[in-house]
Amino acid sequence: xETQKKYDKHSPIGVFDSGLGGLTAVKEIIEQLPHEDxxxxxxxxxxxxxxxxxxxxxxYSRQDMRFLLAHDVKIVCIACNTxxxxxxxxxxxxxxxxxxxxxxxxxxxxxxxxxxKKIGLIGTFATVSSGAYRKLINKLAPxxxxxxxxxPLLVPxxxxxxxxxxxxxxxxxxxxxxxxxxxxxxxTIILGCTHYPLLYAIVKDILPGVEIVCSGSASTEYLxxxxxxxxxxxxxxxxxxxxxxxxxxxxxxxxxxxxxLGMSVREHCEKADPDIYQ
Amino acid sequence: xETQKKYDKHSPIGVFDSGLGGLTAVKEIIEQLPHEDxxxxxxxxxxxxxxxxxxxxxxYSRQDMRFLLAHDVKIVCIACNTxxxxxxxxxxxxxxxxxxxxxxxxxxxxxxxxxxKKIGLIGTFATVSSGAYRKLINKLAPxxxxxxxxxPLLVPxxxxxxxxxxxxxxxxxxxxxxxxxxxxxxxTIILGCTHYPLLYAIVKDILPGVEIVCSGSASTEYLxxxxxxxxxxxxxxxxxxxxxxxxxxxxxxxxxxxxxLGMSVREHCEKADPDIYQ
Numbered sequence: 001x002e003t004q005k006k007y008d009k010h011s012p013i014g015v016f017d018s019g020l021g022g023l024t025a026v027k028e029i030i031e032q033l034p035h036e037d038x039x040x041x042x043x044x045x046x047x048x049x050x051x052x053x054x055x056x057x058x059x060y061s062r063q064d065m066r067f068l069l070a071h072d073v074k075i076v077c078i079a080c081n082t083x084x085x086x087x088x089x090x091x092x093x094x095x096x097x098x099x100x101x102x103x104x105x106x107x108x109x110x111x112x113x114x115x116x117k118k119i120g121l122i123g124t125f126a127t128v129s130s131g132a133y134r135k136l137i138n139k140l141a142p143x144x145x146x147x148x149x150x151x152p153l154l155v156p157x158x159x160x161x162x163x164x165x166x167x168x169x170x171x172x173x174x175x176x177x178x179x180x181x182x183x184x185x186x187x188t189i190i191l192g193c194t195h196y197p198l199l200y201a202i203v204k205d206i207l208p209g210v211e212i213v214c215s216g217s218a219s220t221e222y223l224x225x226x227x228x229x230x231x232x233x234x235x236x237x238x239x240x241x242x243x244x245x246x247x248x249x250x251x252x253x254x255x256x257x258x259x260x261l262g263m264s265v266r267e268h269c270e271k272a273d274p275d276i277y278q
Numbered sequence: 279x280e281t282q283k284k285y286d287k288h289s290p291i292g293v294f295d296s297g298l299g300g301l302t303a304v305k306e307i308i309e310q311l312p313h314e315d316x317x318x319x320x321x322x323x324x325x326x327x328x329x330x331x332x333x334x335x336x337x338y339s340r341q342d343m344r345f346l347l348a349h350d351v352k353i354v355c356i357a358c359n360t361x362x363x364x365x366x367x368x369x370x371x372x373x374x375x376x377x378x379x380x381x382x383x384x385x386x387x388x389x390x391x392x393x394x395k396k397i398g399l400i401g402t403f404a405t406v407s408s409g410a411y412r413k414l415i416n417k418l419a420p421x422x423x424x425x426x427x428x429x430p431l432l433v434p435x436x437x438x439x440x441x442x443x444x445x446x447x448x449x450x451x452x453x454x455x456x457x458x459x460x461x462x463x464x465x466t467i468i469l470g471c472t473h474y475p476l477l478y479a480i481v482k483d484i485l486p487g488v489e490i491v492c493s494g495s496a497s498t499e500y501l502x503x504x505x506x507x508x509x510x511x512x513x514x515x516x517x518x519x520x521x522x523x524x525x526x527x528x529x530x531x532x533x534x535x536x537x538x539l540g541m542s543v544r545e546h547c548e549k550a551d552p553d554i555y556q
Binding site: 044045046051052053055056152153156157159160162168169172173248249252 | 322323324329330331333334430431433434435437438440446447450451526527530
């Protein structure tokens, strides 16, 4: 098992993602835990993970973990649902540090919210085909049924700026993905990908009355509980420092990252040294 | 400069691409040069290259080249317009083997076809922003003007099966990309990405009367000329052998590859050994 250097409650929270979508999770952490320092790593040179094999996703994730551990983080949040679904169990066996996933908190939240026991799930190919959400929900609530839909076009559409209400293309694609779930009578849907919170308003229009669970929001609630339980909550009263590292050129990331984070990343963004993680 | 082992006219042609789109170029080679053996490498574990930085694309391409050279190919075809635009000059300096690009043959063909000297270009972000087509066309025919449009959504749409006439989503997206070019009065358009031949019929509908140049078709004509000039055309009379290697799991590739190749790849497809190229 790979060991971690010393950390304490003033050490940063580590967050990694296959790309920049994970910034929606960072946004939640900043809002809910404003005094925490954060080190974010986005593997933009190899994004997206969503259509890759399990073996490849595990290997990339190991490298992402090593990068964060080199920054002495106190806990690691896997922002990416794909990585969590495919690699978390392996990472937990190999790395001696608390790891917060994206799947388990969202699954728990959905089980709390559903009344008719029919839960919908949208995500990448890898997230859906892993069956991670289904297995977890069946364990938490064996009477729940999960109806899932892989949505490989949503990330590229969002990254092309097509995520606003009134965009006929994204609305048509999303409707094609969601209507089969609606036909099953779901009363709760999990947005199982960091990009999807940007489609919240359109999902709400297509599925009126359906409860919407965003994985980033749910996992931040769990992160706070976990830090408190481990006595690792930062008791500082100043605003936390945030650093953003990417594996590809930071300029692109700085431009698009602000859409996901809701604030500028430009001043705190740099390219990750490949020697640290590869 | 990296040197190549011995090869002769019976050695295979090497073709590489960031993913499986390059199979449209392989299809052209099989049709035009049926007696040639072919080794194809698709870097499916890191596809797509189109939105990555120049530096990253060059490094990945070097590794792709090394994989093919390890198979004693006699010539390398860069099927991917992005790699050609970003990395070919560097690769030519570093590797001692003839290299056929995708850009130069298509540019030459477009210059031959245009009458009003207004040429349109569609491709990935990287291909368009590199300016490779523009520079080359301006050199070949300084009186030509190139109007270009990056189309980051087309590859994901095609890979989601949305490439058939009558699909409102791909038709809307393509119309949004093409109408500004039409407004400029282009009489010729270059489909500057290996995936785009699958959209040929829709492009023809949106741009009636406009000449369409596919980069894979143009570069195969050039490949044949080059092999003849070097006395490297295979004089065998049996059908060539084709082997397909990918960096991610071959099952996915085998399923989707046939769409691009127009025939099954399953029997000849295997995972590339990372030790050979990384």
